[in-house]
Amino acid sequence: MRSSTQKPAPAAREVQLERGMGLSAYARRQTRIVCVEGEVEVSETIMWVGAQPLRITRRLRAGDACRVEESGWLILRADAASARLQLEAPPPAAAMILLAQLRSWLSSHLHLPSGTAQAH
Numbered sequence: 001m002r003s004s005t006q007k008p009a010p011a012a013r014e015v016q017l018e019r020g021m022g023l024s025a026y027a028r029r030q031t032r033i034v035c036v037e038g039e040v041e042v043s044e045t046i047m048w049v050g051a052q053p054l055r056i057t058r059r060l061r062a063g064d065a066c067r068v069e070e071s072g073w074l075i076l077r078a079d080a081a082s083a084r085l086q087l088e089a090p091p092p093a094a095a096m097i098l099l100a101q102l103r104s105w106l107s108s109h110l111h112l113p114s115g116t117a118q119a120h
Contacts, residue, residue, distance in 0.1 A: 012086035017078035024075055030090035031068045033076075035060035038083030043075040044068060
């Protein structure tokens with residue numbers, strides 16, 4: 001998971017965790033988790049070693065955010081006090097491919113051939 005301190009997007013799904021509550025949730029790769037209030041522990045399985053999961057755990061405080069590196073199950077836990085989170089799913093892969101194609105088309109059509117001078 002990568003940490004950052006960006007503001008949450010308005011279309012995010014909100015999750016409220018009461019003190020001592022834990023929640024398992026499936027998240028797609030690149031899902032952004034934002035701690036809006038309180039403090040939460042986020043545990044992510046990054047790989048399996050034999051039959052044992054290898055997990056990384058982060059503690060997010062209000063205003064902190066992280067991204068899920070690989071699709072899989074997360075454990076979200078609020079130990080000391082209640083916490084409010086927002087989960088922002090990444091755009092679908094098809095939308096990302098279309099966006100990349102559009103950027104490529106725009107850059108090839110807006111680029112002036114070398115040796116062409118613009119009149120001022």
